Amino acid sequence: MKILVCISHVPDTTSKINFTDNNTKFDTNGVQFVINPNDEFGLTRAMWFKEKQGASVDVINVGGAETEPTLRKALAIGADNAIRVNTPATDGFQVAKQLANVAKEGGYDLIIAGRESIDYNGGMVPGMLAALLKANFVNTCIGLEVEGTQAKVVREIDGGKETVTAKLPLIIGAQKGLVEESDLRIPNMRGIMMARKKPLNVVEPVDVTVQTKIEKFEKPAPKGAVKLIDPDNLDELIQLLHTEAKVI
């Protein structure tokens, strides 16, 4: 089985979010970048297929040269090849289109992408990629087994879960639950050394007409101070929630 894992290069979850250039650009100053957590769950599941079922695993990212350390980390975790599409990621559709262009040549049986990135939270890429490739698609996956050309996927739905079956080639939107948090891998020294020798291919982008454009960013208004309630006077809390906040 040939697997492609789409990797988004995102600010670490502890990052403070700021903007520059009159609030039009994300301020990367002092920000640590990581593999998008939803992609990391997918990558770990791909490693399982590699080790247990003899799959090959490529990783791909759409972005400038600054994203290469993130791809190298995926190689150090165990991916076989990395591909970087040499263009900044601008919107979900543009990214999906670039990914589709590479994927259609690659003959992948399974493509895994995080259900959303933790920066722009668009939740577009896996579904758009599937539609562009005319492949089967299952979102919010929390379980995946593949036997021959048949996949059994468990996906999270509002208030529960659902089991579906689909034939390969298949695209899934991965998320927490697809593997246990404790199974996520930290690259070891051997992996890091080996990653240096693994291929990281840079491919040039195709032309895409942009569909959405971010004009500016804004931070939420600062919040007023918390109202502290005496633990011996919980009636006051109930009254405040009822009359002031009007939520009960």
Next chain:
Amino acid sequence: MSVLVYIESEEGKFKKASLEVASYAKGVAQMLGTTVTGVVFNAEDVSELGTYGVDKVLKINNSKLQDFNAEAYADALKQAVDKEVSKVVVVSQSANSKYLAPLLAVHLNAGYASNVVSLPESASSFVVKRTAFTNKAFSFTNITTDIKVVGVSKNAFGLKEAQGAATAEDFSPNLSEEDFSVNVTNVDKAKDKVTIADAEIVVSGGRGLKGPENWGMIEDLAETLGAATACSKPVSDMGWRPHSEHVGQTGKPVASNLYIAIGISGAIQHLAGINASKVKVVINNDPEAPFFKAADYGVVGDAFEIVPKLNEKLKEFKAKNA
């Protein structure tokens, strides 16, 4: 040239989030000087939709569409868009809508903006405000395509009642075999339990609760309030609660009216996940817990004493105000 809205229903009942997106669609339609067409799947009585601004309902009755199927639903919605010559399609941000929207957008060659929290700035330049960086910021996104797909965040716009009645029309889209290549074999859904996605109130517990055996009081409080239960990341990582209850940047975002955090210190990733909630209450014995900076109301003290007491008082309050 109506604004099209996908109305989700469960066992014939419309979801509140769908009535909210209908209200949003009405707002867009008023800006564009047009009407709202709703699309429903296997729902009989659609009269309620008129109250929330829907002018016309396309009723799709097809036993093959009894279970949600992203590809088939997206195909049906595309045909409805074509029929109505719609330029704007509005969906909610439920798990199912988030599943089908990117498929629909590609089929329509439409730009898609998710997590939208306000009406477009103007009818001519379609710039919408969306949450980004898991609620740590907003982005103003211009959808530049002819047809636009908008995913509206829960509780962002609210329900707006309108004067009017919806006319109903049967609609039978042509579905192909390829629409059914992903097949549901089993659905496992908690019955009679409020889900985080639908909940107006969420009661959430953290490490301060010391163990899964202490969750009874969280569940009791949630039951009194008709709330969903949730938890912080360490709690789901330790297996005290299922992953589906983990709220935060790598878990679920919550956009409820009221979020009650019990024994949760308030890590930046957790706070990002609950920022979109309107009112936050924190109960924690550590007055230095970062959550107190993000909360509207706080109680410093032992959760094991406060929560049962609060529950009793809420029951009394409910009995009085029933």
